[in-house]
Amino acid sequence: MADFGERRNLLGDEDEDEDSFADRQAARGPGRLMAAICDPSRLLHRVVVLFFMCFLGFGSYFCYDNPAALQSQVIQDLNLNTETFMQLYAWYSWPNVVLCFFGGFLLDRVFGIRMGTIIFSLFVCVGQVIFAAGALVNRFWLMEAGRFVFGIGGESLAVAQNTYAVNWFKGKELNLVFGLQLSMARLGSTVNMNIMGWVYNQVALAVGSSGHTALGGSLMIAAATCVFSLICALVLAFLDKRAEKILNKEQGKTGEVIKLTDVKDFPSTLWLIFIICVGYYVAIFPFIGLGQIFFIEKFNFSPTQARAVNSIVYIISAPASPVLGFLVDKTGRNVVWVMIAVIATLAAHIMLAFTFWNPWIAMSLLGVSYSLLACALWPMVAFVVPEHQLGTAYGFMQSIQNLGLAVISITAGAILDSRGYLVLEVFFCACICIALMSVVMLYFVDYIKGGDLNRSAAARAKLLKESTTDAEVRRKPSQVVQSERARLAPMSAFGLRNRYLSRLGAQLPYHCSTHLSSLAHRSVLK
Amino acid sequence: MAAAAKGRGVGVRVFLVVFVFISCQSLIDGRNTYKRKLTVQLIHNPTSPPFGSDLLHVRAEGVNDTLHYLFYNQGAPTLLLVHTDSSSSTVKVNWTQFLDRNTSGGLTVEPQSSILYSSAVVFSRLWEYDDVNDTAEASDDFFPPYELQDFSWANVSLSGLTALVCGTAPNTMNGSLCLKLSAFDSEGRDESWPRLLHSANSSQLEVWLNGLLPRGNHSRFMLELQAVSGAYPLSRVDVRQSIDDEYTPSIFKIFQWVSSMNGSSDVLGFVQWKPVAYRKSHPVLEDATPCRHSDPRPQRGEETAASSVLIRAFYSDPEIMGLNVSFGLAGEPFYNSTMFLSWTMLVGVGSPPVDSFSPLVLTIMVVCLGTPLILLLLGGVFVFLYKKRKASTLGYEPVN
Numbered sequence: 001m002a003d004f005g006e007r008r009n010l011l012g013d014e015d016e017d018e019d020s021f022a023d024r025q026a027a028r029g030p031g032r033l034m035a036a037i038c039d040p041s042r043l044l045h046r047v048v049v050l051f052f053m054c055f056l057g058f059g060s061y062f063c064y065d066n067p068a069a070l071q072s073q074v075i076q077d078l079n080l081n082t083e084t085f086m087q088l089y090a091w092y093s094w095p096n097v098v099l100c101f102f103g104g105f106l107l108d109r110v111f112g113i114r115m116g117t118i119i120f121s122l123f124v125c126v127g128q129v130i131f132a133a134g135a136l137v138n139r140f141w142l143m144e145a146g147r148f149v150f151g152i153g154g155e156s157l158a159v160a161q162n163t164y165a166v167n168w169f170k171g172k173e174l175n176l177v178f179g180l181q182l183s184m185a186r187l188g189s190t191v192n193m194n195i196m197g198w199v200y201n202q203v204a205l206a207v208g209s210s211g212h213t214a215l216g217g218s219l220m221i222a223a224a225t226c227v228f229s230l231i232c233a234l235v236l237a238f239l240d241k242r243a244e245k246i247l248n249k250e251q252g253k254t255g256e257v258i259k260l261t262d263v264k265d266f267p268s269t270l271w272l273i274f275i276i277c278v279g280y281y282v283a284i285f286p287f288i289g290l291g292q293i294f295f296i297e298k299f300n301f302s303p304t305q306a307r308a309v310n311s312i313v314y315i316i317s318a319p320a321s322p323v324l325g326f327l328v329d330k331t332g333r334n335v336v337w338v339m340i341a342v343i344a345t346l347a348a349h350i351m352l353a354f355t356f357w358n359p360w361i362a363m364s365l366l367g368v369s370y371s372l373l374a375c376a377l378w379p380m381v382a383f384v385v386p387e388h389q390l391g392t393a394y395g396f397m398q399s400i401q402n403l404g405l406a407v408i409s410i411t412a413g414a415i416l417d418s419r420g421y422l423v424l425e426v427f428f429c430a431c432i433c434i435a436l437m438s439v440v441m442l443y444f445v446d447y448i449k450g451g452d453l454n455r456s457a458a459a460r461a462k463l464l465k466e467s468t469t470d471a472e473v474r475r476k477p478s479q480v481v482q483s484e485r486a487r488l489a490p491m492s493a494f495g496l497r498n499r500y501l502s503r504l505g506a507q508l509p510y511h512c513s514t515h516l517s518s519l520a521h522r523s524v525l526k
Numbered sequence: 527m528a529a530a531a532k533g534r535g536v537g538v539r540v541f542l543v544v545f546v547f548i549s550c551q552s553l554i555d556g557r558n559t560y561k562r563k564l565t566v567q568l569i570h571n572p573t574s575p576p577f578g579s580d581l582l583h584v585r586a587e588g589v590n591d592t593l594h595y596l597f598y599n600q601g602a603p604t605l606l607l608v609h610t611d612s613s614s615s616t617v618k619v620n621w622t623q624f625l626d627r628n629t630s631g632g633l634t635v636e637p638q639s640s641i642l643y644s645s646a647v648v649f650s651r652l653w654e655y656d657d658v659n660d661t662a663e664a665s666d667d668f669f670p671p672y673e674l675q676d677f678s679w680a681n682v683s684l685s686g687l688t689a690l691v692c693g694t695a696p697n698t699m700n701g702s703l704c705l706k707l708s709a710f711d712s713e714g715r716d717e718s719w720p721r722l723l724h725s726a727n728s729s730q731l732e733v734w735l736n737g738l739l740p741r742g743n744h745s746r747f748m749l750e751l752q753a754v755s756g757a758y759p760l761s762r763v764d765v766r767q768s769i770d771d772e773y774t775p776s777i778f779k780i781f782q783w784v785s786s787m788n789g790s791s792d793v794l795g796f797v798q799w800k801p802v803a804y805r806k807s808h809p810v811l812e813d814a815t816p817c818r819h820s821d822p823r824p825q826r827g828e829e830t831a832a833s834s835v836l837i838r839a840f841y842s843d844p845e846i847m848g849l850n851v852s853f854g855l856a857g858e859p860f861y862n863s864t865m866f867l868s869w870t871m872l873v874g875v876g877s878p879p880v881d882s883f884s885p886l887v888l889t890i891m892v893v894c895l896g897t898p899l900i901l902l903l904l905g906g907v908f909v910f911l912y913k914k915r916k917a918s919t920l921g922y923e924p925v926n
Contacts, residue, residue, distance in 0.1 A: 420775030433894035444905040
């Protein structure tokens, strides 16, 4: 059932389109028709733009997991221990502790979406080149600096990518677009895991011996993907500017409003969601970072097999995320899904730690539960926080997620150096158990408070129907004023929510994304 | 009400944790506190002590049995282990026969009838090969081996229950091969990697190569071991896989070269090691290098007896099995990266010790898995009580 407000927006857009169509006719003059591929309002052109949009993030995801794909080579060629190796991941996360709050602001107010995308792509490219140069001259501090610069660009580039998507595609297409962007991102990670080893061997053959020169050479080759992403950013900027001129629409905005003072208003359920987020993700990403040698040593895998099984998490999450997102939407009951995902991840880690069962089973389970958690956890933030605080809530969640990742990456490396893999796995199990405790408490706190989070989709839709019939009656007279205010107000809830969901791979079917406006009229629900 | 419920919950949780911890401690510590009385002595030839030759004798006396460890620092380094069922057995040396390398019987354990089991491990040769293609396949590019019987060995230096002896290769200035024997009176675990678990029935031998100049640019080393065991030779190498690598990070296997009676799985004696060697004397995880071994094969008894003084003196017709331990795999750094290689093994009677989890790991697992369950239980109880109270306050009572 479509939300009244969003129906209104679409109608507004259609009106806009009709106006601009008339303008376009006038501007073009008589008889000048563009080919479908050059016409920004036609689907074929937008498919071309979609192609560039998807590859915008490819380089960043490809290069993020370069250290994991080349773990033994990095450690051996540069004489590191595991703790120092994990610094490469920590330095990626440190700038994002702060930058999560400012990404939207920079893109909207300071640079604009086009310039901002190019600048962040440039950061990604330059960061990877510095990282590779550090390996070539055998200076580890330079590699850490390169990862830091890379981190500045990486996360903010994802924000820019989503803003482009929301700007160019509307309605039902948006789900497909986000799905494709996510798949491209996962494709980048998977390709990295599986071919970097081969690239290193070829470079070592060409250089003559393996060592930091071969490592630097392979990383420079990986930087080529970042250059490709930079070219996509430039092309996108050109196409967007051209479309702006032709269609007379304004530059896209993230619409994000961050107010740090809102933190004191966060409800306790939100803090529990934060703890779940941190406790869960610190047991996934550092584990994948250290996974290759674990599979080689414990399960006697060959390096190629170990890299393949390490990348299965990403391979599974590409198709699983849209499917699971659809499932979570259809059934609701987010807290139960989160609990299932956390328990499944705990089972996977226990299997890897305490048994010799084929790790493909455990890693596939990990991939599915990781996708499930993303689809169920992130939308919950939108259920507990009012619209105007959503930007701050998401920014805060990502900030502490990055902080947790930075700290736990180093801790995991230190534990491995001194105590080995079993204790490391037990540590990850402990982190997941913290998340599990938070989920259990979330379930009970939510139950006591009335059960907003764990409602089934049918119950939510019913509540919404009741709220909108009342709202419709109340809203009609003030429609004119409201539409003006809508233009000045931040971007619609729909776009804002979809931005964050897409980053984590959750999909929200169009007709079910209506609960936010019901939250704006909380008094009707209670 | 909520605070009281939570307080009760915390109290229950703490009690459970403490209870589990204590029971685990008693489970782990109380298993084998069998202790032996150790005496270490260096036996010299009383008539004319030849300088530089020490016969080390470690006597580990139990309640009704004795373990004798014997080590002689001339000839190929050999550790001889004799298990007798009397707590007053002694070692007798006939020096003229002992020093004559062609006759046996110079070394006996009295009373002879009390000998339950004996075994010996001989380090016979150190092989070196030039691994040009970095495959770690020792094929035919071997340099002439270092015969350890030709090394010039220093005196045995004792410190507490450990004995150290070093030797230098003939015609070389620096570079040495050292052996450290540690005897134990009770169960325990070594402090330095690979942190093998030992019992009172075993002793640990650490071998390391320090500073020996390699003869090739891509040299890797291989150690040849020979072993003889009383009635039943050490015929097979068992592998035990474990999920626990907390004492030797990233090593999940342990190998045991065992001697057992035909057809039975009872182990009479063993040589145990982990497939890891270290490239530094105080290693970190990255200094570990894996090692492989070949299958045990019968050797010529006469050759071994000729190289090892103790074998010749104690055994009359030994049945020798030998295997090679090669250090390094393809892709691992070569010996010349650190000029150091160390490897540790455990020699003993009876069944080899079995590793188990440390209390830390068990505690963490119990706490981590138990707390959510307890929370779930308590939360369920709490919610049930809350609902009942809410229902009782909100419901209207009937008027009549």
